[in-house]
Amino acid sequence: MDIIEILNGIFRQVFDDDTLVVSRATTANDIEEWDSLTHINLAVAVEMKFKIKFALGELQTLKNVGDMVDLINNKIARQ
């Protein structure tokens, strides 16, 4: 399963929506409940699933899900 598929499951869990489908182009503006506070929930869920840690402020620079995928890939590669 590639990262975007795993992320899709995480997004569904975090935003309590079984119909949600994310792509690399998905941004916070595409998901009604995605605000700065649910963003933290997302970070916790992603950290737990991929066993990685985000640095303070690292997630604020992400523009879309694609950026998140790349960041996760980089972190996994560095492990």
Next chain:
Amino acid sequence: MEDKVTRDNQFNIGHICTRQQCDAGLGEKVAMRWLSPTMERTDYTFGDLERGSNRFANVLTGLGFAPGEIFFTFLPKAPEQFFAFLGTLKSRVVCGTLFANFGEDALLDRLGDSGARGVITKKHFLKKIDRIRDRLPNLKYIILVDSDEHLDNGVLSYSRLMAEAADVFDVPLTGPETPSVLHYTSGSTGKPKGVLHHHRSVIAQNHTSRQVLSLKADDIFWCTADQGWVTGTSYGIIGPWSLGVTQVHYGGGYSAEEWFTLLEHEQVTVWYSAPTALRMLMRESDDLYRRFDLSRLRQISSVGEPLNPEVIHWARRVINKDIYDTWFQTETGAIMICNRPGIEIRPGSMGKPIAGIEPAILADDGTRVSDTNQGNLCLKAGWPSMFATYLNNDSAYNSKFRNGFYYTGDTAFRDSDGFYWFMGRSDDVINTAGHLLSPFEVESALLEIPEISESGVIGAPDDLLFEKVIAFISLHEGQTWSMELELKIRLYISNKVSSIATPQEIRVLERIPKNKSGKIMRRVLKATYLGTDVGDISTLEED
């Protein structure tokens, strides 16, 4: 406070914001510049607002809504929000507004208590309502802004209803004491309370839009508040449109780059935002702001929680502007105490009361406290936008008034020059990012999680949010703390209550401190968290 807005005893807010502006010759003037999340622009004139809100008033009338019944909007930022809000008021139905990130528990509390008969929302949010609909016997109609067809069970298409409705509506003469807007607000005990306003509030909202926000006919105004909260209705709808002022509304979320692009491109002249957003802007590089020409921006005001002096100093240094902090509450309906042009800004101060408002700093026994000493911030009752009641809760309403003064729940002091300074809350209500949150609401939701046996929730100081939500929990025997449980708790609160209620920290205790009557001793939790003296614990329940 002088009434400069109503004509011929017509106090109807919907009428004043639309028909009255058209009658004044502003029918072709842009009332709302709508910017989608991708910055696509759509302009709506006051004539468009008039016709659209008339259609919505006809929709509700056609569905059998009677004056005084309650209808809610449950939408993210969207143009339909404004047509629905104004149309509902035109039909003299009470319009409540709900924050789009509310979860089903929060919705149930509000829709259930109010006995709401209808709600306008999006398909995406329908699942939240569906989960609780069997407990909402009065909820007859759900109008969907993004469905082309009527569905079953009273779920109707906004576009179809609006297409079939006439665009003229005779707004009945509406007296000042007619119920208008309903916002739910949190207390430290019990469920959220429905703060009901009357149409007379428009006098104060109009007055303060002129006198505090300094709005003039040719201004372009942007209020970043969500319509789910009082600022979003009092100043994101009523005040500016009662003056015929053009407003920008943006459907996207926070982004420093996009916000400043909007300020520059739309030539915003007056901007009303919140300290949390301003503090987020402060975290960006100063270089970002040098790229923008904000020469048209004449005034920035702020509301929600106290504006710390650092933000004022930042704005002066980086964007060469002052920021005027303002203070009001859901219950006050309009700005009461504020900084504004013409009065010296004392960074960190609430400023001075507006004309016609008489604050007092009172001790618990009702006696006046001398200048520079802290006490209860109170307002002499009777201002035009004073709330009319807490819906279905007269005793809570009456408890807020003593000897002709409204007790705000805030503590403050007045200095010798007449400036007011916010000190804190006299109860346990948490102010996080400008939203008041009941610890009881979060504690109750935490107890719904099977692993948790006890819970206690407090607010703790936070550099960004003003206060953050801290949850203390005890686990049932046999349960153990884990990251999985932490995530489960965070998601449960976020999705059932609201994202703003999500605990920023969760601490596990053997037992939650309670007094001998079983009341959670949040004061002890707070002192424990902050590492300060816990004070008198003689009433603490013993093992």
